[in-house]
Amino acid sequence: MENIFFQVGLGLLFLKISIKINGIVKPENNEKTLLKGLARSDKKAVETIYKDNFNMIQSLILNNNGSSDDAKDIFQEAMIVLYEKVRSGTFELNCQIKTYLYSVCRRLWLKRLQQLSRYSNEVADIQTSVPVEDDVEDHEKRNVEFEMMDKAIDSLGEPCRSLLEAYYLQKKTMQEIAAGFGYTNADNAKTQKYKCLVRLKKIFFSQYKNGKQ
Amino acid sequence: MEDIQILDAVERYIKGEMNPDERLHFENLRKTSPEIDQLVVEHTLFLQQMNRFGEWKKFRSSLHDTHTRLAEQGKIDSARLKGKAKVIYLWKRYKRVAAIAAIIAGVTTLAISTLVNIFTPQADNARVQELSRDIPNIKHQQNMQVDEVNNLKNEVNNIKSKINLQPIPYKAGGTGFLIDGKGFLVTNAHIVLTSRHIAVTNNKGEQFHAVLVKAYPDKDIAILKIDDDRFKTLSTIPYGISKEESDVAEPIFTLGYPRNDIVYSEGYLSAKTGFNGDTLSCQLGIAANRGNSGGPVFNHEGEVIGILSTKETEAEGVAFAIQSKYIFTAINELRKDTAYKNLRLPLKSNVRGLDTKQQVKKIQDYVFFVKGD
Structure with a gap:
């Protein structure tokens, strides 16, 4: 009984939110704008998608033996899937963001449940879903690669890790890095960076090959 | 040292940081030296990977920030559940565990009681059974005693009659x-x-x-x-x-x-x-x-x-x-x-x-x- 009230409550919440959104812009345009923003990792767009969909996913996970931490994990994973998808440029919106995210989360959670324990291989649906198996699989492959990279960078140790992260990830200039790390000049920092890069590439490509096998 | 200079050149070439002369020179070098060509392809791939990795990481952390911010603003349901919702959540989360635990407990109880039954010395059982049988036995014995009392009474009567007869003079x-x-x-x-x-x-x-x-x-x-x-x-x-x-x-x-x-x-x-x-x-x-x-x-x-x-x-x-x-x-x-x-x-x-x-x-x-x- 409480369960029904709980779900009805959630449903009303969604209704309210969607009414608000509808009040501002047309839903289709709105969604396209949001996805464009997401591709640029626009803070506002990310935030909007996040707050519009998270509660639904959380109730899905909670209804299926998950915790709120699981919900956060799964939802963020789905957001990354969506992010990768819009960035690839091949993504065409043939369903609502909500439906897509729900489907991905459902798929991800099902997989998680199967990994955690063998007794649950069903997820009680609270909404219709679209097939997202391929997307989830691609995402998982990428995740494996990124985790490999993460590990490789971690295994370099300091200062290599910070040096490489500063240059390649945070896109700092060599002058900034030299100043920040205390090198006498940018050239020395650059030399050091290349030494680290050679090591990283060695580790990464050996892992990459092993991983591909 | 040589390797590092080459790597620097490759990277600058990929990033488009070379001036047109330098670029032309490098492209010629690429064409003549397969090693350099291979290095360019490899490094391109690597840099792409690094870039995507960087963006992935950034997006990840931005999602985390977003979550925290939205939770603080109360725009998404708080991670902390309260009241009924928490009870329902806990129930949903643990009902399976509870069911399994209950089943295990039940099975264990049955198993233990079975084992106890099996391994309890049989004598006790027999005693119990004897006790239960004793009731009819006792009844039977009582009947027998009543019979005996009656017999005794009869005998006493007989003896009395005999005693009465005793004075009969054996002539x-x-x-x-x-x-x-x-x-x-x-x-x-x-x-x-x-x-x-x-x-x-x-x-x-x-x-x-x-x-x-x-x-x-x-x-x-x-x-x-x-x-x-x-x-x-x-x-x-x-x-x-x-x-x-x-x-x-x-x-x-x-x-x-x-x-x-x-x-x-x-x-x-x-x-x-x-x-x-x-x-x-x-x-x-x-x-x-x-x-x-x-x-x-x-x-x-x-x-x-x-x-x-x-x-x-x-x-x-x-x-x-x-x-x-x-x-x-x-x-x-x-x-x-x-x-x-x-x-x-x-x-x-x-x-x-x-x-x-x-x-x-x-x-x-x-x-x-x-x-x-």
Whole structure:
């Protein structure tokens, strides 16, 4: 009984939110704008998608033996899937963001449940879903690669890790890095960076090959 | 150093940081040197990977920030659930675990109780069962006790009636002797013929109730049977019953109860016939009294040759005995009755060759005082 009230409550919440959104812009345009923003990792767009969909996913996970931490994990994973998808440029919106995210989360959670324990291989649906198996699989492959990279960078140790992260990830200039790390000049920092890069590439490509096998 | 310079060149080339001259030079180098070309391709791939990795990481952390921010602003449901929602959540999360735990607990309980049942010493079980069976047992025992009480009452009544009968004066008295260990006695018919109650007493003074099995008044022979629970079947009769006629002048002796104690008398066979030439009996020269009637007459070999029955009133020391062969006649007649067809007379004397004193010692237990009212 409480369960029904709980779900009805959630449903009303969604209704309210969607009414608000509808009040501002047309839903289709709105969604396209949001996805464009997401591709640029626009803070506002990310935030909007996040707050519009998270509660639904959380109730899905909670209804299926998950915790709120699981919900956060799964939802963020789905957001990354969506992010990768819009960035690839091949993504065409043939369903609502909500439906897509729900489907991905459902798929991800099902997989998680199967990994955690063998007794649950069903997820009680609270909404219709679209097939997202391929997307989830691609995402998982990428995740494996990124985790490999993460590990490789971690295994370099300091200062290599910070040096490489500063240059390649945070896109700092060599002058900034030299100043920040205390090198006498940018050239020395650059030399050091290349030494680290050679090591990283060695580790990464050996892992990459092993991983591909 | 060389490698690093090449790597720097490759990277600058990929990033488009080279000036047009430098770029042209490098492109030529690429075309001529496959190693450099390979390095460019490889590094391009790597840099792409790094870029995507960087963006992935950035997006990841931005998502995390977004989550925290939205949660703080209350725009998404807080991670902390409160009240009913929390209860429902906990229930949903753990109901499966709880169910499994309950099942395991149930199975364990059953298993333990089964094991306990199996391994509990069986004796306890048996005791319990015995207890349950005891109730009918006790009932049964009670019934039996009631029966016994009734029996006792009846017996008491019987005894009372017996006590009432006890004063009945046994007017007739005589002697009888066993012809069978089971309690068959031979005596004179005239002692018991008119008696309603017959009692026999052994030389120890033990009295038993007896019944008349059959009387042959013509031969003055009666067969009695001791009908008393206290009577114990005796072993082999020590004397035999003689089928032969005895010779005149043969020494004989008798045992009888002319009074309450057993009395021994001895004499001789005077004649082969009885009073007035009666062929049924024989004449004895023996001191006999009234109670000697029915007593056995033994020869020196310990064989019964007759039943002491009468005495001549006019002459002392003259008595008559029924010849022993008529005991056979009587028993043979009795055996026609199926109830007595197994009755056998003792033929052989076990006391042959012993002196008279020893013979009497052995025989006296088999001679009874017969009383009738």
